[in-house]
Amino acid sequence: xxxxxxxxxxxxxxDVNSKEAEELRRWLKEKNIFMINLMSSPGAGKxxxxxxxxxxxxxxxxxGVMEADIDAQVDAxxxxxxxxxxxxxxxxxxxxxxxxxxxQGLEAFDLEGLDLIILENVGNLVCPAEFDTGAHENVMxxxxxxxxxxxxxxxxxFQVSNLAVVTKIDTKSVFDFDExxxxxxxxxxxxxxxxxxxxxxxxxxxxxxxEWLLKxxxxxxxG
Amino acid sequence: xxxxxxxxxxxxxxDVNSKEAEELRRWLKEKNIFMINLMSSPGAGKxxxxxxxxxxxxxxxxxGVMEADIDAQVDAxxxxxxxxxxxxxxxxxxxxxxxxxxxQGLEAFDLEGLDLIILENVGNLVCPAEFDTGAHENVMxxxxxxxxxxxxxxxxxFQVSNLAVVTKIDTKSVFDFDExxxxxxxxxxxxxxxxxxxxxxxxxxxxxxxEWLLKxxxxxxxG
Numbered sequence: 001x002x003x004x005x006x007x008x009x010x011x012x013x014x015d016v017n018s019k020e021a022e023e024l025r026r027w028l029k030e031k032n033i034f035m036i037n038l039m040s041s042p043g044a045g046k047x048x049x050x051x052x053x054x055x056x057x058x059x060x061x062x063x064g065v066m067e068a069d070i071d072a073q074v075d076a077x078x079x080x081x082x083x084x085x086x087x088x089x090x091x092x093x094x095x096x097x098x099x100x101x102x103x104q105g106l107e108a109f110d111l112e113g114l115d116l117i118i119l120e121n122v123g124n125l126v127c128p129a130e131f132d133t134g135a136h137e138n139v140m141x142x143x144x145x146x147x148x149x150x151x152x153x154x155x156x157x158f159q160v161s162n163l164a165v166v167t168k169i170d171t172k173s174v175f176d177f178d179e180x181x182x183x184x185x186x187x188x189x190x191x192x193x194x195x196x197x198x199x200x201x202x203x204x205x206x207x208x209x210x211e212w213l214l215k216x217x218x219x220x221x222x223g
Numbered sequence: 224x225x226x227x228x229x230x231x232x233x234x235x236x237x238d239v240n241s242k243e244a245e246e247l248r249r250w251l252k253e254k255n256i257f258m259i260n261l262m263s264s265p266g267a268g269k270x271x272x273x274x275x276x277x278x279x280x281x282x283x284x285x286x287g288v289m290e291a292d293i294d295a296q297v298d299a300x301x302x303x304x305x306x307x308x309x310x311x312x313x314x315x316x317x318x319x320x321x322x323x324x325x326x327q328g329l330e331a332f333d334l335e336g337l338d339l340i341i342l343e344n345v346g347n348l349v350c351p352a353e354f355d356t357g358a359h360e361n362v363m364x365x366x367x368x369x370x371x372x373x374x375x376x377x378x379x380x381f382q383v384s385n386l387a388v389v390t391k392i393d394t395k396s397v398f399d400f401d402e403x404x405x406x407x408x409x410x411x412x413x414x415x416x417x418x419x420x421x422x423x424x425x426x427x428x429x430x431x432x433x434e435w436l437l438k439x440x441x442x443x444x445x446g
Contacts, residue, residue, distance in 0.1 A: 041264045041265045041266060041346070041369075042264045042348045042369055042373055042376070042377060043264060043366075043368060043369025043370045043373060069376045070349065070376060070377060070378065070379075071375060071376055071377075071378050072372070072375035072376045074372055074375060074376070075376075093353075093379070095318065095347070095349035095350050122349065123264070123348065123376070123377075124318070124347055124348070124349055124350075125265045125346065125347070126293065126318035126345065126347055126350070127318050127347075127349070127350065130316075143266070143368065145266060145366065145368035145369075145391065145394070146264075146265055146266025146368075147266045149295070149297055150265055150266060152294060152295035152297060153265070153292045153293060153294055153295045153297070153298075153346070154265060154293060154294075154346075155293065155294050156293075156316070168368065170397075171368070171394070171397050171398075174394050174397055175394075
């Protein structure tokens, strides 16, 4: 396996973050690279979903992944094994990524030929939602084992995400998860939010998710 | 159902937090009330475990619960239904509890006759670990669906907790969770850490957890 690149990223000052985020969006637009900020609780299945997505979209979408974690490089290794370019960002204990940190990651990334770059944020339902990373879209995952009440308790992350993906739906029978209640609570936080249900393990719902990625990337490149 | 008391708590300045935490520990010691700070990811099963614990220890340990969340009061309602005193703390968007916030909660709580008070911290594997709440013990939960790699990615919360409880072990067959690897990684972060495995749903492992609580509360009251 190719050695994983690990970048220690430093936090920006809060009030310059919005400006840096706008600059980063413009810079990516010039390069015609679409960026998604992927957020969720720890263990909601971000890396597993990305591995399955890379596999399904091979030859149709050239995806790069930046893995943000406090420590370790297991996720970047997993993505690289799935056949996509990836780097590991270490946040130095920080609970979230901001635009300046994301920029440091992008500068260290080989962006040549990429259509889409996905920032896998630190697993956390609170802090990442407060910081604009410079991504063009925020997507959040809610896993079935976490429960359908999470939109009630963690409002902001549902407000700032235009797509909420409910993951691990193959475990519905094991957990007491009400899909209709979850969708209703998500839309209560963001009436415009799309909600998708899938299992990266069984493949159920993966087509709709991949179609969403293809459509959004195409709209971005034409827009 | 009795109306739930909701307290909006305000954050302390960081450098006075340790001093406030020490004062709070002494104040609780004078009242002979043991306090545990319970931390985990969102949806790892804190409230479900507490409900089952209250049920099992009824008549043996008088437990009060402070539920910290950014929004909602579903957890405090669940605890009250289980027959224990509880209040809901709203953190005003904050990702963690600190000693000053905990004190505000305790001042609003009816502590009369309590043996043990459990602070259910905001669901978050990062920020709560950075702030001393004034509790006598930190306990963290890691749920099977989150995966056995979490001690690699979120070092601090495992370092500051002397007990890690692996929850939802009834779902082991559904998820690819290696108990031995998890325990080894937890002890890699804190060699003194005890590790328990349980399912609040099936009751497996609940006896050892309740024994731990009884033993620690007794040691505290004698100490």
